[in-house]
Amino acid sequence: MTTNIAITAFKNISRNRRRSILSGAAICVAAMSIVILFAIMAGLTKDMESNLLNFYVGDVNIKNIDYDKYERFNPVHLTVNLAEAEAAISATDGIEAWSARTMFPTNIYINESNFGALGVGIDFLKEKDYFDFGTTLKEGRLPQSGKNEMIIGSALASNLKLKTGDKVTIMSMTASRGTNAMTLEITGIAVLPVAALNASNFWMPLDRVQHFLQTPGAVQQILIKTSGGVKSKDAAAALSDRFSADGTPVDVKEMKDGSTIYGFMQMAEMIYNVVAVFFFVLGSTVIINTTMMVIFERMREIGTLSALGMQGSELTRLFLLEGTFISAIGALTGVAIGVVITLYLGRTGINFTDAMQGIDMEMSSIWYPQLNVPKTIFVYFYAVIIASLATLIPSRKASRIQPVEALKYI
Numbered sequence: 001m002t003t004n005i006a007i008t009a010f011k012n013i014s015r016n017r018r019r020s021i022l023s024g025a026a027i028c029v030a031a032m033s034i035v036i037l038f039a040i041m042a043g044l045t046k047d048m049e050s051n052l053l054n055f056y057v058g059d060v061n062i063k064n065i066d067y068d069k070y071e072r073f074n075p076v077h078l079t080v081n082l083a084e085a086e087a088a089i090s091a092t093d094g095i096e097a098w099s100a101r102t103m104f105p106t107n108i109y110i111n112e113s114n115f116g117a118l119g120v121g122i123d124f125l126k127e128k129d130y131f132d133f134g135t136t137l138k139e140g141r142l143p144q145s146g147k148n149e150m151i152i153g154s155a156l157a158s159n160l161k162l163k164t165g166d167k168v169t170i171m172s173m174t175a176s177r178g179t180n181a182m183t184l185e186i187t188g189i190a191v192l193p194v195a196a197l198n199a200s201n202f203w204m205p206l207d208r209v210q211h212f213l214q215t216p217g218a219v220q221q222i223l224i225k226t227s228g229g230v231k232s233k234d235a236a237a238a239l240s241d242r243f244s245a246d247g248t249p250v251d252v253k254e255m256k257d258g259s260t261i262y263g264f265m266q267m268a269e270m271i272y273n274v275v276a277v278f279f280f281v282l283g284s285t286v287i288i289n290t291t292m293m294v295i296f297e298r299m300r301e302i303g304t305l306s307a308l309g310m311q312g313s314e315l316t317r318l319f320l321l322e323g324t325f326i327s328a329i330g331a332l333t334g335v336a337i338g339v340v341i342t343l344y345l346g347r348t349g350i351n352f353t354d355a356m357q358g359i360d361m362e363m364s365s366i367w368y369p370q371l372n373v374p375k376t377i378f379v380y381f382y383a384v385i386i387a388s389l390a391t392l393i394p395s396r397k398a399s400r401i402q403p404v405e406a407l408k409y410i
Helices: 002-015 017-056 068-073 082-090 154-159 195-200 206-213 232-246 260-297 299-307 312-348 373-389 392-399 403-407
Strands: 060-064 095-110 113-122 137-140 149-153 167-173 179-190 201-205 221-226 250-254
Touching: 002 017, 002 312, 017 221, 017 312, 017 373, 060 232, 082 095, 082 221, 082 232, 095 206, 113 167, 113 195, 113 206, 149 154, 149 195, 154 179, 154 195, 167 206, 179 201, 179 206, 195 201, 201 206, 221 232, 232 250, 312 373
Parallel strands: 113 201, 149 179
Antiparallel strands: 060 221, 060 250, 095 113, 095 167, 095 221, 137 179, 149 201, 167 179
């Protein structure tokens, strides 16, 4: 009998195509939207982790213990001894690569005018083990150690009308709280994924920054990349213990503690999960409303089936199976469309370069959604289950209709 009910349910769906398409479309749109939403969220999270790792804090970040406290005062004198830090890092397991950097706010002097910018000192040769800045060059070459050279963000170069070969003078406060100036030659134009870096940053050899800021043998921070399988929390704890044993007062933080926006992204992911439930509930209400209308449209049919001996529980199964078939087809179609769109956008990206100009966030200008297979499978089954269960209310109502009463409807 169950097989016959399933066949009848399937025939009812094909016989009332307009109603079935309306119900399935609601589930299709909900499933497609959530698949794409999860993909965008996964892409943003991975993108932010990559940017935080390469340009901001690393898996683990080492700074002077007082730096964060006085950061707003530009404390270029609060540094970390590079030799001591290198010895501690070398003696700690689970570290794949590290990068010593010094950032400093400065003014670029061009044609008797000053323009604000952010300078970054790095050792370009050692930096290749951590992040290869050569891959970011739009044109030109990397600066050489010991030379007054720099590469500049493409947007900053465009705004200041600068090109490779031009020379500019930078001015900034030193560790002794004096003022220093240095003339640099632009050897390359860099295009980084983060719009804020392109619009405000330039990079120069670390040894020249140490000379410029009068911080010999010292750096502002050290970014550390942990080996595969090693948690940043464990690496940070090991490094902190190592520095404490050596009597070196430094601040060691893992990625999630070094970036506020990363914590917000994790919170946003939870919010999107709630939004996903809302979409499914919204789609399910269409199923409920449509099925309830179906009941009144098919009263005579229900009365006939009851008169022929179909019990109330069988009527409930009939309508439940109809809802299940519709939701299964609708969810499968929605998930398939969502997967196709995600794979396409994962290759081409979603370009927000213009929208993110002037926004100082650790997100790239081009977003690449990433398909999350487990969540995609979850979306399909969740959509089917929720939409199917949504038919229980009208299904139970149908099962209680008496044959004589149903046959009175025209």
